[in-house]
Every structure is written in structure tokens, then in C-alpha cells.
Amino acid sequence: MKRFGLTFLFAGLATVAATTIGWQVQAETTRVEFPDLEALVHYTTVRRGNVTEHIMTTPEAIEAVKAGEPIPNGTQFVLVDYRDDMELYRYFVMEKGEGWGEDYEAGRRTGDWQFQWFWPDQSINMDENTARCQACHSRQASADYLFTGYRIPRFNGTPVE
Numbered sequence: 001m002k003r004f005g006l007t008f009l010f011a012g013l014a015t016v017a018a019t020t021i022g023w024q025v026q027a028e029t030t031r032v033e034f035p036d037l038e039a040l041v042h043y044t045t046v047r048r049g050n051v052t053e054h055i056m057t058t059p060e061a062i063e064a065v066k067a068g069e070p071i072p073n074g075t076q077f078v079l080v081d082y083r084d085d086m087e088l089y090r091y092f093v094m095e096k097g098e099g100w101g102e103d104y105e106a107g108r109r110t111g112d113w114q115f116q117w118f119w120p121d122q123s124i125n126m127d128e129n130t131a132r133c134q135a136c137h138s139r140q141a142s143a144d145y146l147f148t149g150y151r152i153p154r155f156n157g158t159p160v161e
């Protein structure tokens with residue numbers, strides 16, 4: 001109930017801002033919090049042109065995937081996006097929580113995962129609408145919305161490339 005009230009209030013404020021100042025409001029916070037990177041395991045690297053992505057998750061999620069079990073609630077996956085000479089550009093985070101899918105209408109929902117884009121100073125990119133993240137990751141519904149989860153079984157301490 002409390003959350004519904006806050007969401008409603010935010011929507012109201014955003015509408016006022018949009019109509020009075022003419023902003024295009026796409027920005028949103030989600031339930032995703034900035035991760036404790038030290039606690040995560042870097043299991044794969046993706047390289048594309050000048051981009052290097054270090055993808056990491058919790059040891060518990062790695063164990064679950066290897067055991068063929070569902071990824072537990074509370075899991076975060078983080079994509080650390082470096083550009084050029086390994087200059088940190090941004091963090092993409094997805095986090096799963098019990099019932100979190102219910103924050104969204106069915107058509108947008110990606111299981112119980114929510115998404116967020118953080119800048120290197122850990123602030124949220126308020127120009128992003130995370131519906132875009134969900135739209136693309138929904139293609140991976142049969143793989144718990146993950147693109148690189150299939151690499152986890154091959155991970156043995158050295159990031160899979």
C-alpha cells in the first residue's frame with residue numbers, strides 16, 4: 001500500500017513537471033540498488049569493438065545455475081561496461097526480488113527482475129526508461145531473462161570468453 005501511494009505521488013509530480021516545464025519524463029527509479037561489487041564473481045567477458053564488458057553475479061547464483069536450480073531472489077547481475085583503454089563507462093544492473101514483477105503490467109514484466117543503469121559515480125541515469133532493458137531481455141524469457149547465463153556452467157574461476 002505504501003509503495004503504491006509513493007508511486008502515485010511520483011506519477012502526479014512527474015505529470016505536473018511535464019506539463020508545466022515541458023520535460024519529457026522517462027526517468028524512473030526502480031528497486032535495484034547499486035551492487036556490492038566486491039561480493040560478486042566475474043564469470044564472463046564480452047568484447048565488441050572498443051567495448052569490454054565484465055559480467056558478474058553472486059556466488060550463490062553461480063552455484064544455483066550449475067546445479068540446475070532457479071536463480072535465488074536477492075541475486076544481482078552486473079555488467080561493467082568499459083570503453084577504449086578500460087575506462088569505466090557505466091554499470092548495468094539487474095536484480096531479482098520476490099514479487100517485484102508485480103510492479104509492472106504483465107506485458108512489460110520480466111519475471112521478478114528489475115533493471116537499472118548507473119553511472120561511474122553510482123548515480124542513476126535518469127534519462128533511461130528501464131522498459132527498454134526489459135523489452136530486449138524479455139527475448140531471453142526461457143533463460144531467466146539472461147543473455148550470458150548459459151556460460152556459467154563453463155565457469156571454473158577464469159572468466160569465460
Ligand code: HEC
Binds near residue numbers: 134137
Ligand atoms: C537491445 C537489447 C538490450 C537492451 C536494450 C539491454 N540489454 Fe542487457 N544485455 C543484452 C545482451 C545481448 C547482453 C549480453 C552481453 C552482450 O552481448 O553485450 C546483455 C547483458 C546484460 C547483463 C548481464 C547479464 C546477462 O543477461 O547476460 C545485464 C546485467 C544487463 N544486460 C542489464 C541491462 C540493463 C540495466 C539495460 C537497460 C539500461 C539493458 N541491459 C538493456 C541486450 C540488451
